[in-house]
Amino acid sequence: MTTAKRDTYTPETLLSVAVQVFNERGYDGTSMEHLSRAAGISKSSIYHHVAGKEELLRRAVSRALDGLFGILDEEDARVGRPVGRLEYVVRRMVEVLIAELPYVTLLLRVRGNTDTERWALERRREFDHRVAELLKAAAADGDVREDIEVRLVTRLVFGMINSIVEWYRPDGRGMDEREVADAVAQLAFGGLRRAGDGRG
Amino acid sequence: MTTAKRDTYTPETLLSVAVQVFNERGYDGTSMEHLSRAAGISKSSIYHHVAGKEELLRRAVSRALDGLFGILDEEDARVGRPVGRLEYVVRRMVEVLIAELPYVTLLLRVRGNTDTERWALERRREFDHRVAELLKAAAADGDVREDIEVRLVTRLVFGMINSIVEWYRPDGRGMDEREVADAVAQLAFGGLRRAGDGRG
DNA sequence: AGAGTAACCGAACGATCGGTCGGGACAAGG
DNA sequence: CCTTGTCCCGACCGATCGTTCGGTTACTCT
Numbered sequence: 399m400t401t402a403k404r405d406t407y408t409p410e411t412l413l414s415v416a417v418q419v420f421n422e423r424g425y426d427g428t429s430m431e432h433l434s435r436a437a438g439i440s441k442s443s444i445y446h447h448v449a450g451k452e453e454l455l456r457r458a459v460s461r462a463l464d465g466l467f468g469i470l471d472e473e474d475a476r477v478g479r480p481v482g483r484l485e486y487v488v489r490r491m492v493e494v495l496i497a498e499l500p501y502v503t504l505l506l507r508v509r510g511n512t513d514t515e516r517w518a519l520e521r522r523r524e525f526d527h528r529v530a531e532l533l534k535a536a537a538a539d540g541d542v543r544e545d546i547e548v549r550l551v552t553r554l555v556f557g558m559i560n561s562i563v564e565w566y567r568p569d570g571r572g573m574d575e576r577e578v579a580d581a582v583a584q585l586a587f588g589g590l591r592r593a594g595d596g597r598g
Numbered sequence: 599m600t601t602a603k604r605d606t607y608t609p610e611t612l613l614s615v616a617v618q619v620f621n622e623r624g625y626d627g628t629s630m631e632h633l634s635r636a637a638g639i640s641k642s643s644i645y646h647h648v649a650g651k652e653e654l655l656r657r658a659v660s661r662a663l664d665g666l667f668g669i670l671d672e673e674d675a676r677v678g679r680p681v682g683r684l685e686y687v688v689r690r691m692v693e694v695l696i697a698e699l700p701y702v703t704l705l706l707r708v709r710g711n712t713d714t715e716r717w718a719l720e721r722r723r724e725f726d727h728r729v730a731e732l733l734k735a736a737a738a739d740g741d742v743r744e745d746i747e748v749r750l751v752t753r754l755v756f757g758m759i760n761s762i763v764e765w766y767r768p769d770g771r772g773m774d775e776r777e778v779a780d781a782v783a784q785l786a787f788g789g790l791r792r793a794g795d796g797r798g
Numbered sequence: 799a800g801a802g803t804a805a806c807c808g809a810a811c812g813a814t815c816g817g818t819c820g821g822g823a824c825a826a827g828g
Numbered sequence: 829c830c831t832t833g834t835c836c837c838g839a840c841c842g843a844t845c846g847t848t849c850g851g852t853t854a855c856t857c858t
Contacts, residue, residue, distance in 0.1 A: 406835060424709045426626035430816060442818075443836045451816065507707075509624045543788075546781045550773075554785055557761020558754050565753050573750075581746045585754055588743075589789025606805060630846060642848080643806045651846065 409457070412437060412447050416454045417500045425455060425504070426511070452514050455504070459518040462505035465494040466525050481541035484532045485583055491559050492579040496566060503563040526556060555586050609647050609657070612637060616654045617700045625655060625704070626711070652714050655704070659718040662705040665694040666725050681741035684732045685783055691759050692779040696766060703763040726756060755786050 415437045419428050430451060434441040448454055469475055474486040495502045505522065508515040530552040536542045542551075559582060566578065615637045619628050630651060634641040648654055669675055674686040695702045705722065708715040730752040736742045742751075759782060766778065 422709070423711055424624065424626050426624050427709065427711050429814075431814080439835090440837050441816090442838080445817070446835060509622070509627060511623055511627050546785060550778075550781050551785060553765050554758050554761065554782065557764065558758040561754065561757020561761060564757065578750075581750050582754065585746060585751060585789070587789055589785070589787055629844075631844080639805085640807050641846090642808080645847070646805060 407437065407439065407447055409447050412444065413454055413457050414500070417458045417504055420455070420458070421500055421503050421507075425508070452512060455508075455512075456514045458501050459505045459508065459514070462498055462501040463518070463521050463525070465498045465502070466491065467521075469494060470525075470528055479541070480532055480535035480539055484529075484536050484542075485587065487529060487532060488555070488559065488586060489579040489583050492562065492582050493575045495559065495562055496568070496575040496578060499563060499566065499568065506560050506563055526552065529556070558582065558586060607637065607639065607647055612644065612647050613654055613657050614700070617658045617704055620655070620658070621700055621703050621707075624707070652712060655708075655712075656714045658701050659705045659708065659714070662698055662701040663718070663721050663725070665698045665702070666691065667721075669694060670725075670728055679741070680732055680735035680739055684729075684736050684742075685787065687729060687732060688755070688759065688786060689779040689783050692762065692782050693775045695759065695762055696768070696775040696778060699763060699766065699768065706760050706763055726752065729756070758782065758786060 416428075416433050419432055419436045423432060428451075430441050430444060433451075433454075434444060437444065448457075469487055469490045472486075472490065475483050475490070477483070505518060508518045510516050510519050530548065533542065533552050533555075534548050537544050537548055562578065562582075566572075616628075616633050619632055619636045623632060628651075630641050630644060633651075633654075634644060637644065648657075669687055669690045672686075672690065675683050675690070677683070705718060708718045710716045710719050730748065733742065733752050733755075734748050737744050737748055762778065762782075766772075
């Protein structure tokens with residue numbers, strides 16, 4: 399009795415269509431005409447549901463950011479030895495990134511042309527900083543290598559994780575979130591070289 | 599007697615300005631008006647040097663692709679044990695990426711809206727494939743871990759390397775190409791964990 | 799000095815941009 | 829029945845898009 403009035407668009411369902419087109423064509427490369435064709439309604443009808451193009455972008459990146467910041471509030475990310483918390487966050491980042499793939503994809507591609515985009519970039523930097531502090535704490539414990547700058551390592555690991563949006567596609571038979579998260583964690587913490595070879 | 603006629607724009611000098619603006623605003627987010635302001639000449643004057651906006655994009659990604667494919671022709675990338683050739687290619691990729699930073703940055707951001715962009719994506723896939731084969735050969739020799747899929751590892755390592763364009767800025771006092779290349783190679787091959795700890 | 803030309807400009811082109819407007823179709827509630 | 833409000837539409841807005849055009853500088857060469 400609460401929902402189910404008609405089978406038309408809501409701001410949320412319209413958003414999922416819009417985000418998909420944004421990711422295919424790029425935000426700037428997507429016109430409202432493109433969106434209307436993809437949604438199957440007229441251009442002006444879109445404005446019945448949302449205020450405009452930029453609101454769609456804001457809703458999308460907000461959803462992605464909520465998912466990422468949510469990780470830091472989880473218990474395993476807050477308590478325990480920093481290196482363990484770090485590994486947990488890395489795994490969860492992969493899982494959230496895959497669970498909210500189109501939204502995180504869009505977030506990772508904003509350039510900063512509008513106020514919304516600049517706000518998204520700022521929040522992204524804040525998240526990166528929080529994880530960097532975790533890595534720094536793990537380094538202080540002597541649990542991760544210190545011969546490479548913490549700042550640099552953070553960026554490289556983030557780069558590896560974020561690059562997942564460039565190729566992961568949830569087409570049925572593919573690997574699931576857990577498998578990818580395991581691979582990323584193993585590669586990031588253990589390295590490319592055959593396990594047991596040490597460094598020689 | 600060959601060069602040095604006037605101190606005006608050439609297609610190359612104009613390209614360097616254009617690529618910088620493309621990277622700041624995104625290709626689709628950049629208008630010819632933006633380019634003319636950045637270059638300090640009128641919009642119509644740009645067309646005296648190049649055929650149009652898309653030619654600037656084509657020249658830029660061509661330069662990036664030439665740099666990357668050039669690596670595969672170098673001797674250290676062609677002869678020797680695959681794992682050694684792989685590490686050489688990884689290091690050189692970082693160096694080329696930094697040496698041609700704005701051009702590679704643009705290459706890594708094309709989405710496929712035009713023929714030029716689709717051609718760039720195709721050539722990128724070709725390069726990725728060539729490196730993936732090298733990794734596969736190293737795995738066959740038992741020199742790199744085989745518990746993670748070769749295809750996945752390739753993508754993650756590429757992701758780590760390519761992410762450099764998102765943060766590296768050549769502002770004088772920063773790290774140089776060699777330092778970054780060393781860090782990437784060490785992290786990719788040795789992993790995050792403190793050297794000597796093994797996997798425990 | 800005069801010819802030739804590379805470099806540049808303002809004005810304008812048709813097309814498309816994001817967004818607005820008045821109104822029509824249709825279901826729910828009386 | 830008629831009203832109310834949701835959902836949607838075609839037509840249109842001023843602005844901006846990439847590009848073209850005719851014409852004016854300003855430099856080089858003879």
